Amino acid sequence: MESATSAGINVGASAQISLVGQADLTSGTASANKVHSVRTPVKARELFGTGSPLAENIVDALTEGAYPVYAVAAEGAEVIDEDVSAQTGTLANVPVSEDADEVTFEVDSEVQETVRVSSDPADADLDAGQTAYNPTTGEYAHDVVPSTSGNTTYTHYDYASAVGAIETERAEVVDFIGVLTETGSVVQEAHDAALRMAGNYQFAVAVAGAASHIEDKGAFTNSYDSSRIQLLYPSRNAAGDSIVGSYLGLRAALGINNSPMFKRLQTQNRLSETLAKAEQESLIVEKIVPVANDSRGARIVEDLTCVADDNTEEDAMRQVLHRLIIDYVTEITNEVSEKYVGELHTQAARNSLRSNIVARLGGLMDMNAITAYVVTVEPVDAMTASVDVGVDTINPLRNINATVTAGAVA
Structure with missing residues (x-):
């Protein structure tokens, strides 16, 4: 182990x-x-x-x-005078600072007003003398097409x-x-x-x-x-x-x-x-x-992991709650098992190992994190034992169908 x-x-x-x-x-x-x-x-x-x-x-x-x-x-790093002579484009480094004061644009040697956006800067409704940028994607858009030059100085992280x-x-x-x-x-x-x-x-x-x-x-x-x-x-x-x-x-x-x-x-x-x-x-x-x-x-609204529908290997971990519970069960199984490394490889030792794992899983049953479990400990060879633990995790209550009827008091 x-x-x-x-x-x-x-x-x-x-x-x-x-x-x-x-x-x-x-x-x-x-x-x-x-x-x-x-x-x-x-x-x-x-x-x-x-x-x-x-x-x-x-x-x-x-x-x-x-x-x-x-x-x-x-850690932040500053980029000085990167070319942005096209009206729209993407900066070379992302993510860019979310503080617009750390991002400056010049168009034809004139300093622009920097506007931070979360969507496509090309869709921004810009006033004269403004440049929009998205710090997540690095995309930018000037209000006009530069006639001679465009440059930017910014911090990325x-x-x-x-x-x-x-x-x-x-x-x-x-x-x-x-x-x-x-x-x-x-x-x-x-x-x-x-x-x-x-x-x-x-x-x-x-x-x-x-x-x-x-x-x-x-x-x-x-x-x-x-x-x-x-x-x-x-x-x-x-x-x-x-x-x-x-x-x-x-x-x-x-x-x-x-x-x-x-x-x-x-x-x-x-x-x-x-x-x-x-x-x-x-x-x-x-x-x-x-x-x-x-x-x-x-x-x-939900508690989903990113497990795809056809991912059978992680089918039991479609909710983060399930992922956390399985992780915890794995942790305690390993924690208990490693204490037996060095013990004599006897049936009594294997029975004791199983009993200790069962005791820990019982605590999860008491708090309803799991609804059922099975633990088997078997010899593999003269110096190796296998521990197999299976658990059913609790599901969150997602829907409640409530019906209220007037005059229906028994």
């Missing part, structure tokens, strides 16, 4: 979350690519700069119930190294890796990190926005087929700020005791867009978690 790490999720306690994002390290005291354990809003703003995407997402996560938040600031810091320093602790950008390469890196961690029995789920904007929800295609990633949409509020911190704060408070399905985010009550019922259904088909716009608090 190979050595396994300690359980990432404590039964009856909150899950552990991590956030990676853009910080203001000029006013903040943190260093890029260093993991900080943050327990208070004051500390979040002290480390990552008041008003920065990372600081404010940490504050939202703490407010929703996370404690602590493991956070890493992505290295999320890969920051995600790597979580993987290196906190893989044995965190259950979620949240990234505060929808940039495809960043989301892919978070997912890849979760897969690598799982290979070492260090289990986590990557969480990100599906896209900064999806024009046609019915035509959107999800490229992922994995239980190690969850994608939200919309993942921005009306101000254009990420809600991933808020969502993971809620998940942290729930742990494996409950599903976030139909629960509200107390820190978010105006999203970037309102999804129609048909749009929600289209996203669910693509294994995207719709977030409903509601003044009482943004409501989580």
